[in-house]
Amino acid sequence: MSLLILEGVSASYGDSQTLFGVDLSVAPGEVTALMGRNGMGKSTTVKTICRMIRSEGVLTFDGQDLHALPSHKVARLGVGLVPEGRRCFKDLTVRENLIAAARPGEWDFAKVSALFPRLGERAGQRAASLSGGEQQMLAIGRALMTNPRLLVLDEATEGLAPIIRQEIWAALARLKAETGVAILVVDKSLKELSAVCDSAVLLERGTTVWAGPMAGLTPDISERYVGV
DSSP states (O other), X not given: OOSXXXXXXXXXXXXXXXXXXXXEEEOTTOXXXXXXXXXXXXXXXXXXXXXXXXXXXXXXXXXXXXTTOOHHHHHHHTEEEEOTTOOOOTTSBHHHHHHHTOOSSSOOHHHHHHHSXXXXXXXXXXXXXXXXXXXXXXXXXXXXXXXXXXXXXXXXXXXXXXXXXXXXXXXXXXXXXXXXXXXXXXXXXXXXXXXXXXXXEEEETTEEEEEEEGGGOOHHHHHHHTOO
């Protein structure tokens, strides 16, 4: 049974409709890639799941309708968001950022520091003093500290140095192998996604145009809907 289900989801910014029929599901413990070219509705889909934008259609998490819930209640159900652009609390320390939204569960400061040792080393530093890659690790760690059942990452490796990107992909692989958390990841790095994802959903102009196991995503399909 799927943990997250979207069926025929449409969404609008005011009078401007941006999603026209998104179908997507994520099973417990599964890693799903959400892919497509820029401007095709990936981030809008994330905002829809997290209830930051008005939408219609089937939208459920563990069988519960999300449409009537505000964002903070969706988070309490177990949806942890790593937003595009990181959005750390720059005047707070690393430790303060991590505990700001912490909820009881297996993920605590020690466990996040084990996943990202740099965060433990910089626990007392202000987030503003971190590199972009370290801030991204902090954003992921902060989401994990909410002890989510579904971790949603919106462009988690965009604009980062290759060595930092590989650290983040390695962390996602560990999360898949060692935890039961489901993951929905928005990214364009087909090679890295193929190594960690079980399935993929491709968007084109706010509509799902392909969905299936990652192994079924052929070069022809990826070039048509993801390639530049």
